[in-house]
Amino acid sequence: MADTDKITILLADEDALRRDGLAAVLEGTSRFSIVAQCPDGENAMDRIRGLRPDVAVVDLNLPRVHGIELVRRVRAEGLGTRIVIMSGTTDDDIIREVVRAGGDGYILKNGPSRHLVDAISYVRDGGQYFSPQLRRDGLDRHLLQEPARTPAPAAAPRTASAPKPRKPEY
Numbered sequence: 001m002a003d004t005d006k007i008t009i010l011l012a013d014e015d016a017l018r019r020d021g022l023a024a025v026l027e028g029t030s031r032f033s034i035v036a037q038c039p040d041g042e043n044a045m046d047r048i049r050g051l052r053p054d055v056a057v058v059d060l061n062l063p064r065v066h067g068i069e070l071v072r073r074v075r076a077e078g079l080g081t082r083i084v085i086m087s088g089t090t091d092d093d094i095i096r097e098v099v100r101a102g103g104d105g106y107i108l109k110n111g112p113s114r115h116l117v118d119a120i121s122y123v124r125d126g127g128q129y130f131s132p133q134l135r136r137d138g139l140d141r142h143l144l145q146e147p148a149r150t151p152a153p154a155a156a157p158r159t160a161s162a163p164k165p166r167k168p169e170y
Contacts, residue, residue, distance in 0.1 A: 006031060007032050007033070007120060008055070009032055009053055009054065009056070009057060010037075010047055010053040010081070011026075012038040012041065012043075012056060012057070012058045013062070014061075014063055016039065018059075020037075022057065025113045025116065026120070035051050041063065041064050044058060044062065044065070045065060045070055045073055045074070048074055048079055052080065053081055054124050055082045055120050055124055056074070056081050056082070056084070057086060057116065057119075057120070058070055058086065059085075059087070060085050061087070067087075067098075068103075070083070071103050082105075082123040083102075083123075084104060085098050085105065086108075086109055086116075087106065087108065088109045095134070099128075106134070107131045108133050111131050111132075115131055
């Protein structure tokens with residue numbers, strides 16, 4: 001695989017050991033290229049602006065600029081980098097806020113490394129990825145579905161001449 005075909009990745013985490021571990025996992029596959037490692041959100045924002053990586057893997061609780069605020073800034077500037085938030089929390093309100101901010105993925109730190117690899121590939125291809133561990137009772141949590149931000153147009157009222165819909169026969 002040519003270097004130009006690789007998915008470029010920025011890693012942002014205050015913990016250097018965690019960043020190095022993530023880099024080691026990701027560089028173990030020929031599909032990924034780590035272009036930057038950042039210890040805080042301000043540095044990550046500067047590097048995203050300059051490097052325009054395909055994907056940024058960002059710790060939720062970054063110093064200087066929080067992970068959710070980083071997502072908001074990247075979206076506001078239209079930088080195009082997909083962002084996967086990494087966190088240890090399964091709090092519904094936090095996950096909702098990541099989605100509302102424009103996050104492309106949310107993975108749990110206690111998950112297997114394959115979730116990280118899957119998340120990066122999936123969001124790079126335009127999808128939204130959430131750790132399978134966030135599922136309850138085998139069903140995806142409805143809270144991960146971001147509601148439409150603009151109200152849907154009201155349905156036209158029925159007229160007396162419109163036929164009534166038939167119930168399907170089984």
